[in-house]
Every structure is written in structure tokens, then in C-alpha cells.
Amino acid sequence: MMLKGTIRCDRWLLWTALFLLTVGTITVYTSSVYFAHTRMGSSNALFQMYLLRLGLGVLVMWGCYKIDHRWYRKHAKKAMLLSIMLLVFTVVFPENSRGATSTFMGVQPNEIAKLVLVVYLADVLSRRQDELVDFARGLLPRLVFVGIVVGLMALQQDFGSALGISLLAFTMLFLGGARLHHIGALALAAAPLAYLAATTVDRISGRVGVWRSMFDLSMDGVNTRELAYQVYQSLIAFGSGGLKGRGIGSSLQRAFIPDSHTDFAFSIWGEELGLLGALFVVALFVLLTLRGLRIARRQQDLYGMLLGSGLTIMVALYAAINIGVVTGTIPTTGLPLPFLSYGGMALVANMAAVGILLNMSKRTVLDGPAVAAGRENRRRKRS
Secondary structure (H helix, E strand, O other): OOOOOEEEOOHHHHHHHHHHHHHHHHHHHHHHHHHHHHHHOOOOHHHHHHHHHHHHHHHHHHHHHHOOHHHHHHHHHHHHHHHHHHHHHHHHOOEEEOOEEEEEOOEOHHHHHHHHHHHHHHHHHHHOHHHOOOHHHHHHHHOHHHHHHHHHHHHOOOHHHHHHHHHHHHHHHHHOOOOHHHHHHHHHHHHHHHHHHHHHOHHHHHHHHHHHHHHOOOOOOOOOOOOOHHHHHHHHHHHHHOOOOOOOOOOOHHHOOOOOOOOOHHHHHHHHHHHHHHHHHHHHHHHHHHHHHHHHHOOOOHHHHHHHHHHHHHHHHHHHHHHHHHOOOOOOOOOOOOOOOOOOHHHHHHHHHHHHHHHHHOEEEOOOHHHHHHHHHHHHHHO
16 A cells, blocks of 8 residues: 555556566576687676676666656756767777777767767757757757767767667657658758668678568578578577477577677577567567656656657667567667667666656655545546
8 A cells, every 4th residue: 555655656667677677687698608608618607797787787777766857957968978078989999899899998888878869859859949940050950969979880880879879869859849841851861871871881781681682582692601690590590489489598599699698689589488478578668668658748848758758769769670680670780689688888778768767757646535535536437
């Protein structure tokens, strides 16, 4: 029974996030065992590192839950400048990881930047509503930081993050009240650049070519031992999992998918838990998205609505992209699956987003006589 004055947050969102973290813990353990044993000499090496990062994520989520979400907007611009500085350091002092240079001193600033960018856009779009009707003087200046962030990510060869940030920014512009024809103009201006990258940048064009051949099942020119290897093995994992899966810990494809505990962790989950297990995870992401948007819709101001929507879409968008990649629906992007893929800053950033949403959902429960009478009246009307 709730006591009068008790603070309560969205329990559906909390339990959904905890379920996803539980699934992620299981997935990281079972998908990393083979890699850790063969590369690091200990089957539990990666899992132990993951638990440390999970512990940090829990602390960050709790801290974000306790901090009033309106506090972030006071420091949004400074945080954005700091994030850009970290991205610049990453470009100047690159640490190569699987062809990308998105790591600086063991940290991925891209994950920090996407979280900070949501806060920044929520703040600036809510404060500059009257100026957004003007494309040149109102909308474009608001996108300077977005362009800088996307450009720096492209210089890191992290084109997946650049794409994710671009889609996230376009969505927030739409929710923030930017005119549709302005957004359309931006999309048209970006289209030639996207086409040029898809046809001239080897890292992108190769993945697009593999996707096209595998998506239409022609397999023309596809070498399943090179660029198509990961996706090909991922599809084998899903196919061998069937309806109910092989069972937790019984994956065979974890020995064939490179770094199966990272971007392709969902394929290992699908192999071990089958179609039903995969649909369960998709359902959890759908529920998390619905609860997050519900929280955003209930905010009292535009900033709160944009912040809640942006954080929710950030998680949902990256989940949709990753699931699309591992099932061969879209080209490989290199983006992790929120809560399920092994990672450091990605896990912490997503848990921070949940913490902020939980803070935004907090409300005081007034269980007094008037409230009780109102509940009784509503019950009688329904009956």
C-alpha cells in the first residue's frame, strides 16, 4: 500500500530495463566465453569486465534518477562543447578498433556525444521556438553542433554512429516544431553526400553491396569469407535456433562470428533462445519505447517532452538498426544493441537515459480520502 506523499516512478519502465539488462548479462556471458577462452586464456575474462561496467552503469542510472532532469539544460551547451573536444581528441589521437578510430583513452566519446546531443537539442529547440520558422537564421544555426558531431564521427570512420546521430537529430527537429519542408530540404541536401559515400568509400560501399546481394538472395559476388562473413554466420545462427533455440549456453556460431559478444550478440541470443526468445527481446524494446514516449507526453513543458522523446528514440533507434543488421535487413553499421551488446560507454549511456526517464516519471502519490473517493467513483462507472 502506498503511503501519502510517496514518490513513485514508472515501474513498467524500470522492470523492462531490468529485464533487458538481465537478458544482456546472459547474452554477454554465453557469447563471450569462446572468444575470451581462445584470445584471453580465461572463459570469464570478458564477463568479469562487463560486470564492472554494469556496476558503473547502475551507479550512473541511480545518479540520473536522483538528479532533476531540468538541471541538465543549464549545462547543455558546456557539455556539448566538452563532447566535441573529446571527439576532436579521438580524431587527432586515434586508437584503431576494427577499422574505426572512435576510441580515446579506452573511452568512446561517440556514446557520450549522442546522449549530450539529445539534451542540447531538447534545450535549444524548446527555447528557440519562434526562430525555427526561419530556415537560414533560425534552423541552421541550431544544427551547427549536429554537423560538427556527425563530421567528426565520419572522420573516425564510424559511419554507423554518424548515421544514427543524423536520424536522431532529424527526428528531434520534427518533434521540436521545425517545418517539414525545411527538414525535407536538409534531407535532400544530405542525399548526394550519402550517395557519394555509399559509392566511393570502401568501408561503406562494400557493406552496401553485400547487403543488396544477400537481401534479394541473389548472392551475386558475395564472398562469405570476407565482408559478408559476419552477416552470413549471423543468419546461420538464427536459422539453426529455430522456434525455441538450442538452449542457453549451447551456441555453436559464437565460435564463428568474430566478436560475437558485441554487435552481433543478438544473433547468439536468437540461436540459443530461438524465434520466441528473439521476439521476447523485441517486445521488451517496444514496451520500453512506449513507456518512454508516455513519460515524454506527460511532461509539463516542451523541454521535458523533447528530452523524454529524444532519449527514448535514441535507445529505440539503435536497437532497430542493430536488429536490422544482424537479420540482414539493412547494411552493417557497427552499432551495438542497447543493453545486450558488450560495451562500456554504450551501456552506461543507455542506462543514464533510463535513469533520466525514471526521474521524469516521478510523481507524488496522494493516497488521501479525496483520492480514494475518486477511485471508488471511477470503479462504479466502469461497472
